[in-house]
Amino acid sequence: MMTIREKTKRTIERYNMLYSGETVLVGVSGGPDSMALLYLLMDIRNEYGIALKLAHLNHGFRKEAADEAEFVRKTAVSLGLPVIISSIDVPAIKETDGLSAQEAARKARYAFFAEAAEEAGASMVALAHTADDQAETVLMRLLRGSGPLGLSGIPPVRKISSQESGGRRQGPIIIRPLIECSRKEIEKYISERNIPFVTDSSNLKMDYMRNRVRMELLPFLEGYNPNIKETLVRTADVARRDNEFLDMEAESAYQSLIPHPSSFIPTDNSGITLDFKVLKKLPEAVSSRVIRKAIKAVKGDLKRVSFQHISDILSLMDYGEGKWSLHLPDVTVSREHDKLLLKRGEGRR
Amino acid sequence: MMTIREKTKRTIERYNMLYSGETVLVGVSGGPDSMALLYLLMDIRNEYGIALKLAHLNHGFRKEAADEAEFVRKTAVSLGLPVIISSIDVPAIKETDGLSAQEAARKARYAFFAEAAEEAGASMVALAHTADDQAETVLMRLLRGSGPLGLSGIPPVRKISSQESGGRRQGPIIIRPLIECSRKEIEKYISERNIPFVTDSSNLKMDYMRNRVRMELLPFLEGYNPNIKETLVRTADVARRDNEFLDMEAESAYQSLIPHPSSFIPTDNSGITLDFKVLKKLPEAVSSRVIRKAIKAVKGDLKRVSFQHISDILSLMDYGEGKWSLHLPDVTVSREHDKLLLKRGEGRR
Secondary structure, X not given: OOOHHHHHHHHHHHOOOXXXXXXXXXXXXXXXXXXHHHHHHHHHHHHHOOEEEEEEEEOOOOOOHHHHHHHHHHHHHHHOOOEEEEEOOHHHHHHXXXXXXXXXXXXXXXXXXXXXXXXXXXXXXXXXXXXXXXXXXXXXXXXXXXXXXXXXXXXXXXXXXXXXXXXXXXXXXXXXXXXOOOHHHHHHHHHHHOOOOOOOOHXXXXXXXXXXXXXXXXXXXXXXXXXXXXXXXXXXXXXXXXXXXXXXXXXXXXXXXXXXXXXXXXXXXXXXXXXXXXXXXOOHHHHHHHHHHHHHHHHOOOOOXXXXXXXXXXXHOXXXXXXXXXXXXXXXXXXXXXXXXXXXXXXXX | OOOHHHHHHHHHHHOOOOOOOOEEEEEOOOOHHHHHHHHHHHHHHHHHOXXXXXXXXXXXXXXXXXXXXXXXXXXXXXXXXXXXXXXOOHXXXXXXXXXXXXXXXXXXXXXXXXXXHHHHOOOEEEOOOOHHHHHHHHHHHHHHOOHHHHHOOOOOXXXXXXXXXXXXXXXXXXXXXXXXXXXXXXXXXXXXXXXXXXXXXXXXXXXXXXXXXXHHHHHHHHOOOOOHHHHHHHHHHHHHHHHHHHHHHHHHHHHHHOOOHHHEEOHHHOEXXXXXXXXXXXXXXXXXXXXXXXXXXXXXXOOOOOHHHHHHHHHHOOOOOOOEEEEEOXXXXXXXXXXXXXXXXXXXX
């Protein structure tokens, strides 16, 4: 049996997460997962030549929030590490931006990590997502039908986009060193080392679907496959590998389909034109992703665009010479002669 | 709402299943699914310009089997269609070839369809798999952890390989016109049209896992997503699209890595040599599939080769200059200098 320390190191090496000389900002809620991450990184920091700083975001949702922030501050002091603590008013963001509580919290969290990383001179932000979180995510995506892209789950390493980081040119990289460790292994580590933590009740309340998957569906599936969590984590790995390659292929096809900035229609009639014949010659695995990229470029995001919409477009593309239009949420896709036009607005469904 | 007839036609057109002038051999067990398929194909045969013949395989497992064969024979007579009926002794194949009952039945079925198609002058064999079968298959593969490849489920159209057809050069094409219709729609059609059928009890006994997924897991998941079956069918579609492209890429990479037949080691030391550096430069989505192809070529199949094995090989490939060997079931994969060697035998796990 591998120890959790060995497993974490294996994950770090498998995904090239750490470089000597870097400062890593550790996102610490004060809960068991993030406290275990912090102690594990402390334990290996000399080996990897990294410096650690803590970051805590006070969500301001619950009255325990102030106590949690205080716990994280004291932890940092006792460990002799710098800490950045910030408060946000998620309900206010929710109100202003018309987002769900979860979307608002997510948006605030990423913007905070980007800002705190800049302030701390850290190029990396370590988060404490576990194999259990991964398995839950994969199942939730499968139930929702978000396709193979969704099945790739939580990425072990990813860049915070410039949009997510509030327009910063250079967003930090998110790393998840515990993504292959189970919650059970973490609990064992926490109790063996007597690591203090606060019980974070927010997880249990905020995401109803995730909790149902965790408490009810995963235990049920263990009746079919006792190693279902590991199985789902591996499925996510393979799906991610496939998607990265397919996305690379789609990106280069997309770039070649939009060779000049002039093929972008000006903003007042904001849209994109793709060469229909070239698009039709691509394998569907690639053309479907090129269409998603074009929709995202026109609409700003892919919200409410299902893979059924994309399949409908691919089916329509098979219809001889005729003209057609398809109304998606906030986007209209139409064929005119040898062009596929994507325009903002006019969405009907 | 689409009728089942319209839905079947949509599936036939979406996957280009039928060509005018062809003879289609319909696999008829006598159960509701295959009887619905038969009547639907009868209904549209003039529209598509196809001729129909029936094929029935008597599995010889159960005592009702003879009655079922007789039912199918009478059905063919009453409909004025030719029929080919054959018996096999699955338990005997199971014994001789050391296969599970399911593997033996499957092997016998495919060999029979290939033989019957040749005899009937049919280039296509229509089978009655439904959207329910598809959803069950996707879930079983997910539980087993067979990765995105497994998630593509039952193919709506596929060629019977020369191996499966008992060495025939030209195996028939399997088509599944009901793959997007639910069992519920089929039951409704059967009862509305008063189509006779026999209750096939073999399905219920032969595949314990599938039955558990059908009776217990799918209804449970409907509590999370009432349209879970449709969701899984669409997931399979998208996964299949992605896999077809990835497999094409891998096939061409594989061909270029084995440029001359001379790179195959003779049979007494049967193996394959791949250029290590070229292989390492491929994206993992492609190199993982190239390695699978090489293992299959050496071993004859991919049985007991998990995606963990493939991941282990990919991980080892990252280890500097060193020599290493990995023992898989019936295959040893090793690196020697700038070559990856795959040899039959010596498998230890």
